[in-house]
Amino acid sequence: MTSDTYRALPLLIDGSLSYAAEGGVFENIDPATEEVLGTTADAGPRDMDRAIAAARRAFDETPWPTDLAFRVHCLRQLRAGLERHADELRRTIVAEAGSPVTLTHGPQLDAPVAGLGWCADLAESYAWETDLGVAAPLGVPTRRVLRREPYGVVGAITPWNFPMQITLAKVGPALAAGNTVVLKPAPDTPWTAAILGRIAAEETDLPPGVLNVVVGSAHGLGAQLAADPRVDLVSFTGSTATGRAVMRSGADTLKKVFLELGGKSALLALDDADLATVVGNAAFQITTHAGQGCSLLTRLVLPRARYDEGVELLVETLRNWPYGDPADPGTLMGPLISERQRRRVLGYVARGLAEGATVALGGGIPAHLPRGYFVEPTVLTGVTPAATVAREEIFGPVLTVLAHDGDDDAVRIANDSVYGLSGMVVSASEERARAVAERVRTGTISINGGLYYGADVPFGGYRQSGVGRESGRAGFEEYLEIKAMAYAH
Numbered sequence: 101m102t103s104d105t106y107r108a109l110p111l112l113i114d115g116s117l118s119y120a121a122e123g124g125v126f127e128n129i130d131p132a133t134e135e136v137l138g139t140t141a142d143a144g145p146r147d148m149d150r151a152i153a154a155a156r157r158a159f160d161e162t163p164w165p166t167d168l169a170f171r172v173h174c175l176r177q178l179r180a181g182l183e184r185h186a187d188e189l190r191r192t193i194v195a196e197a198g199s200p201v202t203l204t205h206g207p208q209l210d211a212p213v214a215g216l217g218w219c220a221d222l223a224e225s226y227a228w229e230t231d232l233g234v235a236a237p238l239g240v241p242t243r244r245v246l247r248r249e250p251y252g253v254v255g256a257i258t259p260w261n262f263p264m265q266i267t268l269a270k271v272g273p274a275l276a277a278g279n280t281v282v283l284k285p286a287p288d289t290p291w292t293a294a295i296l297g298r299i300a301a302e303e304t305d306l307p308p309g310v311l312n313v314v315v316g317s318a319h320g321l322g323a324q325l326a327a328d329p330r331v332d333l334v335s336f337t338g339s340t341a342t343g344r345a346v347m348r349s350g351a352d353t354l355k356k357v358f359l360e361l362g363g364k365s366a367l368l369a370l371d372d373a374d375l376a377t378v379v380g381n382a383a384f385q386i387t388t389h390a391g392q393g394c395s396l397l398t399r400l401v402l403p404r405a406r407y408d409e410g411v412e413l414l415v416e417t418l419r420n421w422p423y424g425d426p427a428d429p430g431t432l433m434g435p436l437i438s439e440r441q442r443r444r445v446l447g448y449v450a451r452g453l454a455e456g457a458t459v460a461l462g463g464g465i466p467a468h469l470p471r472g473y474f475v476e477p478t479v480l481t482g483v484t485p486a487a488t489v490a491r492e493e494i495f496g497p498v499l500t501v502l503a504h505d506g507d508d509d510a511v512r513i514a515n516d517s518v519y520g521l522s523g524m525v526v527s528a529s530e531e532r533a534r535a536v537a538e539r540v541r542t543g544t545i546s547i548n549g550g551l552y553y554g555a556d557v558p559f560g561g562y563r564q565s566g567v568g569r570e571s572g573r574a575g576f577e578e579y580l581e582i583k584a585m586a587y588a589h
């Protein structure tokens with residue numbers, strides 16, 4: 101072991117906080133300063149193998165899957181532990197994800213931690229059995245009972261943009277349902293997960309192997325987890341391209357694969373919409389965490405007759421939008437996660453220009469922020485629905501503005517996408533907005549700026565935005581099998 105290894109944050113495997121079998125470590129970079137924050141144990145295939153074996157054993161050989169009261173107790177301990185370390189976690193999420201600290205008071209930290217409590221309550225009050233009553237199929241009098249059971253070993257693979265939110269949205273219901281878990285977090289945000297592992301090991305009664313946290317720099321660890329025959333269910337959040345790879349990896353063993361993927365969600369302004377409301381929502385969405393959220397609204401679709409007026413107001417609003425240091429409580433927008441992501445985002449802007457779009461605002465690296473992976477809030481106008489920037493997920497603070505010719509056309513544009521994650525409709529008439537919202541093919545949709553976010557609300561996508569639902573009762577049931585039991589009567 102090098103001296104660095106001792107300073108690195110360890111993995112959690114089979115109940116022990118341990119370093120990588122090969123002794124490797126990797127660096128954690130602050131995207132707002134480009135400085136090295138420190139190091140994490142860099143797990144390799146042997147560590148992943150050990151974690152999967154431990155999770156398998158904990159599921160097959162301990163009372164965890166059947167002891168609901170103990171599971172609820174452990175989840176409440178985990179929530180309390182996370183709350184005790186909220187300051188450390190807040191600092192870590194700001195530093196490693198470049199997330200504005202403001203967001204940690206909501207979806208980046210406090211809300212998902214509280215959501216663990218919701219999850220424990222749900223498991224406690226859940227109807228684990230349903231009596232279907234007596235029937236006589238083929239003349240055999242039978243009482244039928246449906247029983248819910250955990251899947252087994254869950255492999256959870258998470259991205260870097262909302263490292264605690266997405267992790268707890270998987271780990272919470274998976275454990276509450278009686279599964280055991282191997283968590284493979286994104287290499288860009290290793291510490292949030294490593295600290296979760298430490299808290300689980302030191303401050304809860306979670307038995308060895310029930311929760312394993314395998315942090316590593318290689319994406320191959322995720323592929324290994326998705327392919328391993330000892331894993332029963334893979335729960336993945338990330339890009340649509342990687343989601344396809346995960347589904348392929350799980351295909352040989354016909355695993356259940358839960359996918360929460362990309363989006364290109366539309367904000368539809370109907371012709372009677374209040375433009376200040378439209379622009380306020382559009383600016384808020386595209387700058388939140390620098391546009392690094394799969395459900396953020398990245399296409400603004402304005403009525404053609406009000407296009408210029410809307411763009412002018414939008415540009416005026418975003419021109420003075422505060423952004424920069426994510427630790428500043430007045431900031432909603434920090435940096436992108438990496439230089440690679442910044443190059444990708446700027447590449448999309450260049451592609452937009454090449455395909456005939458106009459940059460109405462931004463489009464580059466801000467002169468006043470020479471360090472950190474920042475990109476200016478950017479507005480692309482004159483975009484046709486066929487343009488690459490109107491079709492592909494950019495994952496940066498880049499809003500493409502399109503024009504529609506009435507409600508039917510607006511719906512057509514919203515649905516002209518391989519994605520189907522989210523959306524918003526703004527109209528002076530709630531009834532009219534609702535009628536349009538019903539026709540948009542997405543898993544969530546806002547009417548006049550309402551927010552669907554919450555532990556009790558299922559979140560997920562239609563079409564290539566995903567398979568299944570995260571959070572809410574539906575999100576809990578993703579982690580449960582149904583067994584139909586038939587008693588001779």
Ligand code: ADP
Nearest residue numbers: 257258259285286319322323338339342345346
């Ligand atoms: P990003 O653009 O954030 O890197 P990805 O969708 O590629 O998004 O990554 C999300 C998560 O999936 C990360 O934890 C990453 O390590 C993991 N991952 C990447 N490639 C694969 C793969 N082929 N199989 C399984 N997991 C993967």
